[in-house]
Amino acid sequence: MSELARSDRRVGELCALGGRRQSLVSYHLRQLRDGGLVSMRRSAADGRDNYYVLDLARCGELLSSTGASLHPALAPTRRPRARREPGWRPARVLFLCTGNSARSQIAEALAEQLSGGAVSAASAGSHPKPLHPNAVRVMRARGVDLAGRRPKHLSEFAAQRFDYVISLCDRVREVCPELPDWPELIHWSIPDPAPAREPGNDEETLPAFERTATELCTRIGFLIEAIEQTTTNQEVTERA
Numbered sequence: 001m002s003e004l005a006r007s008d009r010r011v012g013e014l015c016a017l018g019g020r021r022q023s024l025v026s027y028h029l030r031q032l033r034d035g036g037l038v039s040m041r042r043s044a045a046d047g048r049d050n051y052y053v054l055d056l057a058r059c060g061e062l063l064s065s066t067g068a069s070l071h072p073a074l075a076p077t078r079r080p081r082a083r084r085e086p087g088w089r090p091a092r093v094l095f096l097c098t099g100n101s102a103r104s105q106i107a108e109a110l111a112e113q114l115s116g117g118a119v120s121a122a123s124a125g126s127h128p129k130p131l132h133p134n135a136v137r138v139m140r141a142r143g144v145d146l147a148g149r150r151p152k153h154l155s156e157f158a159a160q161r162f163d164y165v166i167s168l169c170d171r172v173r174e175v176c177p178e179l180p181d182w183p184e185l186i187h188w189s190i191p192d193p194a195p196a197r198e199p200g201n202d203e204e205t206l207p208a209f210e211r212t213a214t215e216l217c218t219r220i221g222f223l224i225e226a227i228e229q230t231t232t233n234q235e236v237t238e239r240a
Helices: 002-006 011-018 024-032 056-070 103-115 132-138 171-176 202-239
Strands: 038-042 050-054 091-097 120-124 162-167 184-187
Touching: 002 011, 002 050, 011 024, 011 050, 024 038, 056 202, 091 103, 091 171, 103 120, 103 132, 103 202, 132 202, 162 202
Parallel strands: 091 120, 091 162, 162 184
Antiparallel strands: 038 050
16 A cells, blocks of 8 residues: 555556565455555556556545544644755656646646645656647636646656656656656556547547546645655754
């Protein structure tokens, strides 16, 4: 669960990371799926593979309710945000998908909107194509105007330093180049809301874009909390 809290994984990856047999890992994944904590998505890059996705929001609900029921002192409380000392800089995050036309553009905008300046985000694609109008629509409803943003190839960022590189597409995960200073690599297996765009079907696919934006909003919220806590821990270590 700790590994899935950080990145969507294939079963073989979980076996290697945990040093456990596939039969044992698969058993526990089945238990988590039956409990509604983990879902499975077929890889868009290789249909023989599946990605396992942890529902962090559901985990949070269950853990919070359990703690509060056991003892009032275990009720959830928000940790204070890290102080911005001299020399502080925001965490740099690069979001990647295939076209840089929807998922990664939405993620970039949400990260900057939700982080209060704690994150400096960018986005790119392996095969850039024009910004999808539904991406503009769903973000405009959330108070962000994407109109005018251009799609970018991931090669534009090959020499830049990032703290986190997050692939949102199974295909782009396989072609992501090595980046300077070894950023933390995270994968979120998020389906393309418009995998086969055809003229005139934008209204039909709008709900898929709204689901994508909602999922990204949830995941990015957890990402920001993790970044803030990492920064806080680093400050405590440095002061010690």
